[in-house]
Amino acid sequence: MKKVIVSERTLRDARLASGLVIFIFIAMHMLNHAVGLISVETADHFRRPFLALWRNPIATVLLYGSLLIHFLLVLRAIYIRRNFVMPKSEAAQIVLGLMIPLLLIPHIVGTRVANELFNYRDTYAAVVTQLWISSPVNGVQQSAVLVIAWLHGCIGLHFWLRYRTWYGWASPWLLVLAIMLPVLALLGFSEMGRTIQSPMGIGRGYPGGYYDPTAPLPLSMVQLATIRMWAYGIFAVSLVALLLFRFYRQLRERADRIAVRYPDGQVVHVPRGFSILEASRLGGVPHYAACGGKGQCSTCRVQVVSAEGNLPAIGTLEQRTLIRIKPEPGVRLACQLRPTGNLTVAPLLVAMPDTMVPANSQEISPGRERDIAVLFCDLRNFTTLTESRLPFDIVFLLNRYFAVVGHAVEDTGGQLDKFIGDGAMALFGINSTPEEGCRQALEAAHLIIAGIEELNVELAKDFSTQLQIAIGIHTGHAVVGTLGYGRVKNMTAIGDTVNVASRLESVAKQFNVPLVISEPVARLSGVDLTGMETHEVSLRGRELSLNVFIPVSQTNAASA
Incomplete structure (x- = not known):
């Protein structure tokens, strides 16, 4: 096996860690800008703890070290890539990763470097005056880099978190935050600029506008401009060297x-x-x-x-x-x-050509293995019922039955997967633990059974046939992801766990009972097994038998 000095996993961890440091800094910086909606003085007041945190020696090394590591890893990603045929999201990450340091150079030199070398007080009054009044073009550039850096970080966080179990329900709230924070920051910057520029602004007490006694002298400005040009030069040399290395590698590989x-x-x-x-x-x-x-x-x-x-x-x-x-x-x-x-x-897994994929049908979740609980339910003798009733009556009955199942699943924290004829499939534990998923599935089964009994009482005068339910629950590994075509896509699960749950629903029909649960469900849920029968059953498609628990009556099933 080929040994490497730094593994790919280590490099990914370094990229993630450095990116998180930069992202936290940007988020705090934008929050400070947003406070400018109150006043310039308030923004400067909250700036003091911000500087105390990020301008101490440890945080300085951490922040600028993270910037350097992130930039070097972007260059490495460009170098090792053999071609630039890639998804748009990956291309956006690389382009944004290159734009950020280029646009940040003048801001870093004009604030942090000027403060370290010439004791320049880079207060909000001074910096906003420079960006809003003296050099509005530079102000637009710095606003753009703020948005670009934030967008770059949000894309990276999305790819890191998209397979987390909680990300599905949290993503809408995170999206709201991701949009609101830069908007409030830009509004704060704009409000501070208008305040300083107005006749009543804090800077109008000085002749000719705002004056900062710590502003760099002309000679100092020349030195800062030289530093800025050196930074641009290093950036350009890095890119040129990268392209030359790639070109040299291509020349060698072309003959091989x-x-x-x-x-x-x-x-x-x-x-x-x-x-x-x-x-x-x-x-x-x-x-x-x-x-x-x-x-x-x-x-x-x-x-x-x-x-x-x-x-x-x-x-x-x-x-x-x-x-x-x-x-x-x-x-x-x-x-x-x-x-x-x-x-x-x-x-072995052949993808569809792009021309066969409809527009606006991008994949939401390609699949992730999880431990979940799967519930299958079905109406017994439903075919006999359909033979003696009008189609409109059947539609009415099915909709009432589906409502019972849907409310039971959603009220207990599960997710409806699909309705198939008179059957339904539901998933539990996608955003929680397997133990909680099993308890939720059992509670949903209780509500379904109780709901069917209430429905039978309600419709007894109009429908002589009583609806009878059969439910099977199993837990285990399954691949949960988005399946379908075009706009007809939904989150579903596939795997042996799903097949076993479906077979247990058939076992419930065979034993003429409303509910059958597998031994793993009983163990993880901690359900009281008193009054339940236990059987070892053979399931179609499985070599090994499975221990199941069967309530002996409707009452016991409901108490499960």
Whole structure:
């Protein structure tokens, strides 16, 4: 296995940690700007603890070290990328990452550097006067970098948090905060500028406008301009050096190319060292990669049909992912496999070409493995009921039944997955623990059974047939993600756990009872098993039998 000095995981952690430091600084800085809506004096008052925090030696090293690390990692990301065929979100991250330091240079030099070298008091009155009155173009530029840096950070946080269980319900509130904070900051800056510029402004007590006795002298301004030019020069040299290194690498690789063949006969020639995923993107071959090619999922996996020479050894990141899916021999992750010779591969999860994907149907959640509880319910003997009733009566009954199920699931914190005929599927524990999910599913089953009994009493005069429910609940691993096509997409779950829950609903019909739960559900929920029968049942499609618990009556089922 090839040894590396710094692993990809370490670099990702460094990028995340440095990004969080910068993001916290920007958020606090914008909050300070927003206070300017009250007054300039109030903004300067809240500026003191802000400076006490961020201008002490430790925080200074932390902040500017984070800026340097983040910039260097952006340069590295550009260098290691073999081509610039990438999703728009990744392109936006790279472009914004390059724009931020370029636009920040004049602000850092004009405030922090001037303060350190010439004891310049970079108060809000002084800085806003300079940006709003003396150099409004520079003021627009600094407003733009504030928004760009915030947008860059929000995109990064979204990609970091999007698979967290709580992110689904928290994201609308976070979006509101992400929009409000920069808007309030810009309004605060604007209000302070208008206040200082107005005849009643705090600076009008001085002849000719606001005057700051600590402002740098002309000679000092020349020195600051020199520092600023040096900073621009270092930035430019870094980019030029990066492009030269890339160009030199391309010249070397052009004479050392390999061929990647696909099952449809397409051949993509790429330089040695390209990953299979990069080859697919470069050649326009549809290739699914839910995590964006970071080795965190297995959706880009390929079957290596044939290869010239030995394949590179499996790295730690790739091995960790492959262990989870237990693939057949010869299966590798396309984003991690960088072949050194010609080879033929077959993508195992074939993505749709972009031309087949409808507009506005971007994937919300490509899938994440979670421990959840799954509830299936179905009406027994419903086919017999439909044969003796008008279709409009059946529609009425189904809507009343669906309302009972829907309210029960939502009231207990679950999520309705789908209705299939007279059946329904619901998920529990997506945003909580498996234990809580099992308790929620059992409570929902209680409410469904009670609701069906009330519905039978209500409709007894009009419908002679009594509705009878069958419910199965199981818990375990499942892949939860967005499935569908176009606008017809919804969050759902797939996996053996879902199949077992469906089979348990059939077991409930076989035993003529309203509820059957698996042993894992009983164990995790801590339900009282008194009055329940236990059976070992064989389920279709499973080699091992499963212990289940069955209430002996409607009353016991409701008390579960």
